[in-house]
Each structure stands twice: as C-alpha cells, then as structure tokens.
Amino acid sequence: MIKKIFNFILPPDNWKVPVIVICGVLSGTLVFILYVGNATSYLSDKPETCINCHVMYPQYSSWRVSSHSKVATCNDCHVPQDNFFKKYAFKASDGARHSFMFTFRLEPQVIKIKQAGINVVQDNCIRCHSNLLNHTMFVKDDRGEERLCWSCHQETPHGSVSSLSSFPDSKVPGLNPIVPDWLKKQLNK
Amino acid sequence: MKKIKDIIKEKPYVGWLLFILTVVIVFLAGLFGSSIIERRTEANLILQNIKPLSEWEPRNEVWGENFPRQYQSYIKTLDTNYKSKHAGSQKVDMLEKYPELVILWAGYAFSRDYNQGRGHYYAIKDLRNTLRTDVPQPSTCYACKSTDVPRVMNELGVEEFYKKPFKELGHEIANPIGCQDCHNPKTMNLRITRPALIEALARQGKDINNATHQEMRSLVCAQCHVEYYFKGEGKYLTFPWDKGSSVEDIERYYDSVSHTDFVHTLSKTPVLKAQHPDFEMFKMGVHSERGVACADCHMPYKSEGGVKFTDHHIQSPLNNIENACQVCHRESEATLIKNVFDRQDKVEELLKLAMNSLFKAHIEAKTMWDNGATEAEMKPVLDLIRSAQWRWDFVAAGHGSSFHAPLECARILGTAIQKSEEARIQLAGLLIKKNIPLPIVYPDVSTKEKAQAYIGLDVNKLKEDKKNFLETVVPVWDKKAEERHDKMQEKYTN
Numbered sequence: 001m002i003k004k005i006f007n008f009i010l011p012p013d014n015w016k017v018p019v020i021v022i023c024g025v026l027s028g029t030l031v032f033i034l035y036v037g038n039a040t041s042y043l044s045d046k047p048e049t050c051i052n053c054h055v056m057y058p059q060y061s062s063w064r065v066s067s068h069s070k071v072a073t074c075n076d077c078h079v080p081q082d083n084f085f086k087k088y089a090f091k092a093s094d095g096a097r098h099s100f101m102f103t104f105r106l107e108p109q110v111i112k113i114k115q116a117g118i119n120v121v122q123d124n125c126i127r128c129h130s131n132l133l134n135h136t137m138f139v140k141d142d143r144g145e146e147r148l149c150w151s152c153h154q155e156t157p158h159g160s161v162s163s164l165s166s167f168p169d170s171k172v173p174g175l176n177p178i179v180p181d182w183l184k185k186q187l188n189k
Numbered sequence: 190m191k192k193i194k195d196i197i198k199e200k201p202y203v204g205w206l207l208f209i210l211t212v213v214i215v216f217l218a219g220l221f222g223s224s225i226i227e228r229r230t231e232a233n234l235i236l237q238n239i240k241p242l243s244e245w246e247p248r249n250e251v252w253g254e255n256f257p258r259q260y261q262s263y264i265k266t267l268d269t270n271y272k273s274k275h276a277g278s279q280k281v282d283m284l285e286k287y288p289e290l291v292i293l294w295a296g297y298a299f300s301r302d303y304n305q306g307r308g309h310y311y312a313i314k315d316l317r318n319t320l321r322t323d324v325p326q327p328s329t330c331y332a333c334k335s336t337d338v339p340r341v342m343n344e345l346g347v348e349e350f351y352k353k354p355f356k357e358l359g360h361e362i363a364n365p366i367g368c369q370d371c372h373n374p375k376t377m378n379l380r381i382t383r384p385a386l387i388e389a390l391a392r393q394g395k396d397i398n399n400a401t402h403q404e405m406r407s408l409v410c411a412q413c414h415v416e417y418y419f420k421g422e423g424k425y426l427t428f429p430w431d432k433g434s435s436v437e438d439i440e441r442y443y444d445s446v447s448h449t450d451f452v453h454t455l456s457k458t459p460v461l462k463a464q465h466p467d468f469e470m471f472k473m474g475v476h477s478e479r480g481v482a483c484a485d486c487h488m489p490y491k492s493e494g495g496v497k498f499t500d501h502h503i504q505s506p507l508n509n510i511e512n513a514c515q516v517c518h519r520e521s522e523a524t525l526i527k528n529v530f531d532r533q534d535k536v537e538e539l540l541k542l543a544m545n546s547l548f549k550a551h552i553e554a555k556t557m558w559d560n561g562a563t564e565a566e567m568k569p570v571l572d573l574i575r576s577a578q579w580r581w582d583f584v585a586a587g588h589g590s591s592f593h594a595p596l597e598c599a600r601i602l603g604t605a606i607q608k609s610e611e612a613r614i615q616l617a618g619l620l621i622k623k624n625i626p627l628p629i630v631y632p633d634v635s636t637k638e639k640a641q642a643y644i645g646l647d648v649n650k651l652k653e654d655k656k657n658f659l660e661t662v663v664p665v666w667d668k669k670a671e672e673r674h675d676k677m678q679e680k681y682t683n
Contacts, residue, residue, distance in 0.1 A: 029218045054232035103224045182343045
C-alpha cells in the first residue's frame with residue numbers, strides 16, 4: 001500500500017533533483033516556523049510560554065503579583081489536569097485557535113474566557129480547593145444556574161482590569177538582575 | 190494504478206493544480222512565519238522607551254518623558270501642603286518643637302538644625318541647606334540623596350567615593366532621589382543600586398538576588414530608610430545588622446565595635462545617634478508580618494483612564510486613605526485615621542517622658558562633673574544614659590515608627606525611660622554625696638534659641654556662613670552639573 005502511494009507520487013528520474021530541493025524548502029519553512037514560534041516551549045508548563053505573544057501580558061502581569069503565582073502556574077488552572085491525553089489535546093486545540101486568531105489579528109482588546117475554558121478552570125479550582133468546599137458549591141443563582149467560583153471571587157487572581165492597554169509598563173517576564181553589573185564589579189573588587 | 194507522472198502526461202492541468210497548491214502552502218506558511226516575527230517585534234516595541242535612557246541618566250524629567258504617569262505622580266513629592274497630626278510633608282523645625290533636643294545632642298551637628306524631612310524631590314536642596322553639612326562631612330552623606338551617586342560611585346570606586354570630602358563632590362551630585370535609584374533603565378525592573386544593603390544582607394548570609402518581587406517593593410526603600418553608620422576612617426557606609434536588626438541587636442553590635450557617634454559636651458556620655466531605622470521598625474509590625482510591602486501603602490496602585498500603575502507620589506498614606514488603607518480595611522476614613530492617631534499619640538506620650546528624663550539626666554551629669562566627679566564614679570551612669578538615649582532615639586528618629594510598630598515602640602521607650610531614670614537615681618545618690626541640694630536647677634530651654642545659647646552654639650554665625658555658601662559655591666556646582674547634563678546623552682548612550 002505504502003509502496004503504491006510512493007510509486008504514485010514518485011517523480012520522473014530527470015525531475016528528482018528539483019523535487020528534492022523543493023521538498024527541502026518546504027521542510028525548512030516548517031522548521032523555521034517551529035523555531036521562531038518557540039514551539040518546544042508549548043510542551044512545558046512554564047508561564048513564560050503564555051507570553052510568547054504579547055497579547056497575554058496583562059494576564060501574566062496580574063497573575064504574577066497575585067497570591068496564586070506562589071502556588072499555581074497558568075496551566076494549573078487553564079489546562080485540564082486530570083489526564084495526560086486530555087491535557088495535551090486541550091493545549092493543542094487552544095493553541096490552534098490562538099495562533100489562528102493571532103495570525104489574522106482577530107484578538108479583541110479585552111480577552112474573555114470561552115465555555116470550554118470556563119469548565120476547565122472551574123474543575124481546577126475544585127481540584128485544589130476541594131477541602132474548602134461544602135454546600136456552597138451547589139448554591140444556585142436567581143436564574144437557577146449553578147454559580148462558578150469567580151461569580152463571587154471576581155478578582156481572583158487577575159483583578160478587574162485586564163484589557164490590552166491596562167498594563168502598559170508591565171514587567172515581563174521577570175525581575176532579575178537585582179544588582180546591576182557595575183555594582184557587582186565594584187563589590188567584587 | 191497509474192503513476193502521477195503518467196497522469197500529468199495525459200492531463201497537464203493536474204500538474205498546474207499541483208503547482209498552484211504548493212504555491213498556496215508555501216505562501217500560507219510564509220505568512221504564518223512572518224506574522225510570528227512581526228508580533229515578536231511588536232512585543233519589543235511595547236517595552237521600548239520612546240527615548241532610550243542611558244545607563245547613568247540621573248535626570249528624573251528625562252525618564253519622565255517615557256513614563257509620564259509615573260513621573261507626574263513623582264513630582265507631586267514637591268507638594269508640601271499635607272500636614273497630619275504628627276507629621277506630613279511640611280518642613281517642621283523639630284528643635285523649635287522640642288528645644289530639649291538641643292540639649293540631648295549637645296556636641297553633635299543635630300543640635301544646630303534638625304527638620305522634619307520634605308519629599309524626595311527636595312533631597313539635594315535640603316542637604317545643601319542644612320547647617321549639619323557645614324562640619325567636615327564625607328561624601329558618604331550623598332549616598333542616599335541623589336541619582337548621580339551610582340555614576341560617580343562607578344567612576345571613583347565605592348571606597349573612594351565615601352572617602353571624598355563632602356564639598357569636593359558637590360558639583361557631581363545634582364539630582365534628587367528618583368527613578369535611577371530603584372529602576373533598571375532598560376527594563377524598568379526594580380533593582381538595588383547602593384552597596385550597603387547588599388553587603389549587610391550578605392554578612393547575614395542572605396543573597397539579595399533571591400528576593401521576590403514583593404520583597405523588592407520594600408528592599409528598594411531599605412537601601413536608605415534604615416539605621417546606618419560611617420565605619421572607620423574610610424567613612425564606609427555600613428548597616429549595623431551583623432547581630433540582628435532589633436534595637437538590642439544593633440546596640441550590642443555598636444558596643445562590640447566600640448562605636449560612638451559623639452561625646453556629649455555636657456554629660457560626656459559617649460552617645461549613639463540613631464538614624465532612621467524605618468525598615469527595621471516596620472519589620473517589627475503587624476503589616477510586615479502579613480506580607481505588606483512599603484510600596485503597598487506609600488505607593489499604592491492607582492487607576493487612570495482604565496490604566497493601572499504604581500502611584501509614585503511617595504507620601505504619608507494618611508493623605509491617601511482610600512488607596513492605601515481601604516483596599517484591605519473596610520472601615521471609614523475617619524475611623525482609620527483615628528486608629529493611626531491613637532497609636533501615634535500614645536507613643537508620643539512616652540517619647541516625651543523619655544526625652545525629658547534624658548534632658549534632666551544630662552544636666553545632672555554635667556553638675557556632677559562640675560563638682561569634681563571621677564570617671565570611675567560616672568562610668569555606670571554614662572553607660573545607662575548612652576543605652577537610654579540610643580533606645581529613645583531609635584524610636585524618635587524613625588519616620589512613622591509609632592504606626593509601623595506601636596507595640597515595639599512602647600517596649601523600647603519603656604526600657605529607655607527605665608534606664609534613664611535608673612541613671613538619675615544613681616546621679617541623685619552621687620549628688621547627695623557631694624552635698625549638692627536636690628533638685629538641682631535646670632536651665633531654661635523653653636525655646637530653641639535659649640537651648641542653643643546654653644550649649645554655647647553661635648547659630649547666627651553658622652547661618653551667615655551657610656548663606657554665603659549657598660550664594661557663592663552652589664551656583665558653581667549647578668553650572669557644572671548643567672554642562673555635564675548637556676553632554677550626558679551622547680557620552681553614555683552606548
């Protein structure tokens with residue numbers, strides 16, 4: 001079967017060299033995209049991955065000064081944590097959507113979470129805080145719908161201000177170095 | 190199944206279709222790649238300054254061109270209108286308020302002139318204006334006052350910087366405390382630019398590079414708002430934290446290195462002068478225990494047109510209750526202010542008791558010396574006065590300690606009063622032995638002038654000299670600084 005497909009697309013002998021070159025160009029472009037897109041970082045759980053694109057700076061900044069930054073990364077809340085395959089499938093579908101929106105400049109000024117994301121975050125709130133939950137988790141609002149954790153805890157952890165222009169000078173991603181080079185040299189004298 | 194080359198041979202349009210399909214794939218892949226690169230560049234532009242800052246840029250107004258919101262709030266430290274019950278941003282002549290201070294500091298430059306400080310913006314102006322800088326001072330005095338310090342320190346070396354006579358570096362130090370002192374000019378990250386804090390923590394086995402962002406929001410302040418002394422002949426700026434940072438720990442440290450700031454001219458006590466142990470006292474309080482940083486109350490977040498940023502109008506939180514206090518405390522403004530004043534009032538009550546007791550102790554000790562006391566007789570008394578005055582000063586010299594750590598203030602002042610009164614009991618015994626009738630007569634120190642005249646200080650002469658200095662020397666310094674600023678951009682931008 002494979003041999004048949006291979007035979008089907010096999011170019012004539014006098015075309016082989018140009019075809020090899022063209023295939024190389026295509027593969028090279030692919031590798032290039034993986035490289036400039038920092039593709040391997042998406043396999044990790046590092047929060048810095050989420051600010052590969054600057055669109056997430058406000059979310060990153062508000063998370064970093066929140067108490068959650070001491071115990072939870074972006075993925076701990078925003079990606080399913082109950083099963084390995086689910087986790088990476090979610091990452092992949094989310095990632096595909098994000099790269100599409102970003103490439104075609106469809107991202108809104110204020111990013112709002114979608115239903116799939118809501119479900120995941122709610123599950124993850126419960127995953128860590130189950131010991132704090134009693135009957136309150138079943139309380140329904142006046143429309144009879146079950147409340148989400150952040151129906152009440154509205155500012156956890158990103159605060160109430162999160163548009164693209166709301167953190168103009170956010171220190172992304174980190175703090176170091178605390179001691180400038182000139183002073184290090186002076187102190188080592 | 191036919192081979193594709195045979196299909197193309199029969200139907201050439203299939204070849205064209207394949208060609209066009211490849212063009213589309215490469216086009217889309219290229220578009221995707223270039224989009225990623227474009228967006229990367231955008232991210233860099235977000236953090237790029239409109240006007241790149243040189244590593245040593247000392248002028249706050251130049252930084253301000255890039256960060257108008259922060260700068261606009263920073264220059265509000267110019268405002269000296271706010272006055273609270275006990276402090277505020279106004280200049281207050283503390284020697285006029287408490288003339289006894291002149292007696293407590295007899296023999297030290299503080300007896301000449303001591304004011305409640307104004308905002309950061311006035312750092313250089315007030316440093317030049319004070320009568321305290323007319324005694325021969327080292328350049329160590331500049332260490333905390335100016336954004337020019339990192340540049341000059343780098344040029345001269347840290348040790349050499351401290352050693353220079355105060356007036357020799359006058360023209361180099363022109364810009365008040367500001368951006369450069371706490372921020373990296375490229376990334377705006379918080380950083381530490383003064384060696385003393387790094388060295389003090391290192392001696393305690395702590396690496397400042399491990400500090401978290403929240404700790405940094407206090408540590409940048411702790412570069413200056415701490416107890417310090419000028420060590421040895423080199424006048425090396427040193428924080429006395431080797432044994433810990435409580436009032437007793439620091440006292441033990443000073444005793445172990447036999448440090449004395451001055452010998453009291455009346456009582457001959459080897460006195461320790463406390464600076465402003467604000468950070469040390471803050472760490473003793475409940476706000477620090479709960480993880481609050483200096484900036485949380487003194488530079489709270491502020492919203493302006495949907496943009497959130499740090500308010501750089503560094504001031505008393507009492508002037509900004511809604512952002513400083515009510516973010517956490519839901520009590521009314523009046524209640525919160527009352528809570529602060531209650532603590533301050535009570536600590537002030539004890540402060541005055543300690544101050545008056547020390548005043549009397551110094552005069553009584555002087556009376557003993559006047560009547561032929563011996564060193565051996567006086568040693569235990571002077572040790573007690575030294576310890577008592579150190580403790581009193583540790584609270585008195587701080588900014589806002591009575592709110593930062595009211596319980597610790599009361600504890601320290603309790604021991605100060607006890608030690609001072611113990612000294613006075615011993616003095617009473619000695620005075621009776623010399624047949625000197627008790628109570629002795631204390632001088633009239635109802636005003637600053639009377640107190641200064643009593644310790645033999647000719648303030649008018651000092652003021653005349655100061656006027657002269659401000660009119661002749663300072664303009665030359667300012668001119669040199671201006672010339673340097675004109676060349677700065679080209680010299681230091683890579």
